[in-house]
Amino acid sequence: xxxxxxxxxxxxxxxxxxxxxxxxxxxxxxxxxxxxxxxxxxxxxxxxxxxxxxxxxxxxxxxxxxxxxxxxxxxxxxxxxxxxxxxxxxxxxxxxxxxxxxxxxxxxxxxxxxxxxxxxxxxxxxxxxxxxxxxxxxxxxxxxxxxxxxxxxxxxxxxxxxxxxxxxxxxxxxxxxxxxxxxxxxxxxxxxxxxxxxxxxxxxxxxxxxxxxxxxxxxxxxxxxxxxxxxxxxxxxxxxxxxxxxxxxxxxxxxxxxxxxxxxxxxxxxxxxxxxxxxxxxxxxxxxxxxxxxxxxxxxxxxxxxxxxxxxxxxxxxxxxxxxxxxxxxxxxxxxxxxxxxxxxxxxxxxxxxxxxxxxxxxxxxxxxxxxxxxxxxxxxxxxxxxxxxxxxxxxxxxxxxxxxxxxxxxxxxxxxxxxxxxxxxx
Ligand code: ZN
Ligand code: ZN
Numbered sequence: 001x002x003x004x005x006x007x008x009x010x011x012x013x014x015x016x017x018x019x020x021x022x023x024x025x026x027x028x029x030x031x032x033x034x035x036x037x038x039x040x041x042x043x044x045x046x047x048x049x050x051x052x053x054x055x056x057x058x059x060x061x062x063x064x065x066x067x068x069x070x071x072x073x074x075x076x077x078x079x080x081x082x083x084x085x086x087x088x089x090x091x092x093x094x095x096x097x098x099x100x101x102x103x104x105x106x107x108x109x110x111x112x113x114x115x116x117x118x119x120x121x122x123x124x125x126x127x128x129x130x131x132x133x134x135x136x137x138x139x140x141x142x143x144x145x146x147x148x149x150x151x152x153x154x155x156x157x158x159x160x161x162x163x164x165x166x167x168x169x170x171x172x173x174x175x176x177x178x179x180x181x182x183x184x185x186x187x188x189x190x191x192x193x194x195x196x197x198x199x200x201x202x203x204x205x206x207x208x209x210x211x212x213x214x215x216x217x218x219x220x221x222x223x224x225x226x227x228x229x230x231x232x233x234x235x236x237x238x239x240x241x242x243x244x245x246x247x248x249x250x251x252x253x254x255x256x257x258x259x260x261x262x263x264x265x266x267x268x269x270x271x272x273x274x275x276x277x278x279x280x281x282x283x284x285x286x287x288x289x290x291x292x293x294x295x296x297x298x299x300x301x302x303x304x305x306x307x308x309x310x311x312x313x314x315x316x317x318x319x320x321x322x323x324x325x326x327x328x329x330x331x332x333x334x335x336x337x338x339x340x341x342x343x344x345x346x347x348x349x350x351x352x353x354x355x356x357x358x359x360x361x362x363x364x365x366x367x368x369x370x371x372x373x374x375x376x377x378x379x380x381x382x383x384x385x386x387x388x389x390x391x392x393x394x395x396x397x398x399x400x401x402x403x404x405x406x407x408x409x410x411x412x413x414x415x416x417x418x419x420x421x422x423x424x425x426x427x
Contacts, residue, residue: 014214015132015158022127023090027418030425033208033254034215036417038086039242040079040140040197041222041388042260044070044397049230050239058247059258062401071398071412075349075362076312077262077388078298080114083144083219085415086261087123091350096120097147098351099297105316110295113355114143116150120352124418126151128215129159136213137161138203140196140221148217152176160207164199165191194224194238201245208252215422216254225264226306226386255425256401257417263393267309267368268384275385276309277335279361280371283315286329291318294371295357298389307381309368311337311390314345314357323358330361335369337391338362365392400424 020027039046050056051063062068074085074092076099084097092098102113125135129152137148142163149161154176162170168181168188181188184203189195197220204218228234249256267275283292298310317323323341330339338361345360346353363369368387370376396414398406402424406412 015134016128016214018131020127020131022124023088023094023121025089025419027124027128028422028426030214030255030422031427032425033213033252034418034421034425035204035208035249035254035256036086036217036421037204037246037256037258038083038217038219038414038417039258039260039397040220041225041262041264042397043225043230043263043265043393044395045230046225046235046239047397050236050243053236055236055240056243058243058250059399062246062250062256062258063399066402067400067404067406069398069406069412070395070409071259071414071416072394072409073260073262073396073414075351075391075394076297076310077390077393078310078312079222079261080144080147082261082414083139084119084147085413086259086417087125087148087217088121089124089415089419090121091415093346093350093352094121096352096355098355099295100143101295101297101299102355103293103295103316103357114147116146119147119150122151123148125149125159125161125215125217129153133214134158134212135160136204136207136211136216137219138200138207138217139163139219140165140200141191142166144219148219149175160211160213164189164196164203167199192223194234194241196221196223197238198241198245201242205245205248205252208249208254215418217418219261222264227383229266229386250401255421255427257421257424258397258399259414259417260396261414262388263395264386264388265365265392266384267311267366267387272384274307274309274378274381275367276370276376277333277363277367278370278373278376279313279315279330280375281373282333283326284372286326287318287321291321292316293357296369296371298387306387307376307378307385309370309376309385310387311363311368311392313361313369315359315361316357317359327359330359335363335367336361337364362390365390402427
C-alpha cells in the first residue's frame with residue numbers, strides 16, 4: 001500500500017518540486033496551482049461596495065474564511081511599475097521599470113519603457129520556469145506582455161504568455177499557444193472595454209482546467225475603474241462578473257491572491273473638468289521657457305483612460321538651478337502633496353536613480369499633474385477624470401483564499417503576492 005500511495009503522491013506532484021530563490025526571496029514549491037490576480041486600478045472601495053450590495057458572494061466568503069488585508073503598491077502608483085514589481089517580487093530600484101516613459105538626458109529623447117531591455121531583474125515566472133514549473137501569464141493589454149514574459153521559453157509546453165488585446169495573434173513560438181482567441185472560442189475584445197479583462201479571467205479558468213499550470217498570473221486593465229466610481233453600475237457589473245470567474249478558480253482548488261497594481265481616485269472639479277496643475281508651465285515661468293523638463297511617466301498610447309494625467313511627475317532641472325529653492329516653492333503649492341529631491345525619492349520610493357529626474361512631485365488626492373496645457377488633448381476624456389499615480393492610490397486589497405498569518409500595510413506590499421500565493425499553495 002505504501003508504494004501505491006507514493007505513486008499517487010507522485011502523480012499529484014506539480015512539475016516544480018523544489019523551493020526557488022528569485023531576486024533574493026525564496027518561493028515555496030506549490031502543491032496546487034498558485035494564482036495571483038491583479039485587478040488593475042482596484043481601489044478597495046470597489047470591493048466594499050460590490051460586496052455590500054451582494055454582488056460578490058465568492059469574494060465575501062473568501063474574505064471571511066481566508067485572509068483579508070490591505071497592502072501598499074509601489075510609487076509611482078502606475079500599472080507597469082507595479083505589475084513588474086509583482087512579477088519580480090521587488091521594487092523598481094531592483095527591476096528598473098519606474099513608469100511607461102523614460103527620459104534620456106544624454107540623447108534628449110523620451111522613450112517608452114515597455115521593452116525588455118529596460119528590465120534589470122529576472123521575473124518570478126522565469127525563475128520558477130527554470131526550476132521546472134508550468135507557468136501561465138495572461139494580461140489584458142499587450143503593452144505588458146513582453147515584460148511579463150521575459151525569461152520564459154515556449155518550446156516545451158511549460159509556458160504560456162499572451163494578451164487578450166492580441167489574443168488572435170498569439171503563436172506557439174512567441175506565446176506558447178497558437179491563436180488564443182480560437183482556443184478560448186471568443187473574439188478579441190475591444191481595447192477599451194470590460195471584455196478585455198473578462199477575457200483574462202475566462203482564459204485563467206480554461207487554462208486551469210485544461211492545461212494545469214503550477215503558477216498563473218492574471219492581470220486586467222483599469223478602463224472600467226477610470227470610467228466608473230465604485231457606486232456606479234458599470235463598476236458593479238464588472239466586479240459581479242469577476243466574482244463568477246473567481247468562484248470557478250476557487251472551486252478548482254487553486255490558492256489565490258487577489259490584489260491590485262494601484263487604487264483610483266476622482267481627479268476632477270465640481271463641474272466635471274479635470275483637476276490639473278500644469279507644472280511645465282509653472283517651471284517655465286520660474287526658470288524660463290523649457291529650462292526644466294517635466295516627464296509624466298503615466299504617458300502611454302492609451303490616452304482615452306486618463307488623458308496622460310496622473311498624480312506623479314518627475315522633472316529635470318537646468319544646470320546651476322537651486323534644487324532646494326525649487327522644491328520649497330513647489331511644496332508650497334496647494335496642489336502638491338509631496339515634492340522630493342531625487343535622493344529622497346530613491347530612498348523613500350525605492351526607485352532607480354538613473355531613471356528619474358532631479359525632483360519628484362506627487363499631487364494631492366483629487367489633483368493631477370500635467371506638463372503644458374497645450375500638450376494635453378483632453379477631448380478624448382468622456383467622463384470626469386479618475387486617475388492614479390500618487391500616494392493616495394497606494395492602498396490596495398490583498399486577499400488570500402487560505403488562512404495565513406500576514407502583516408498589513410505598510411509592511412505588506414502588493415509585490416509580496418507570489419511569495420504568499422506559493423506559500424498558500426504549499427499548505
Ligand atoms: Zn493600472
Ligand atoms: Zn490607469
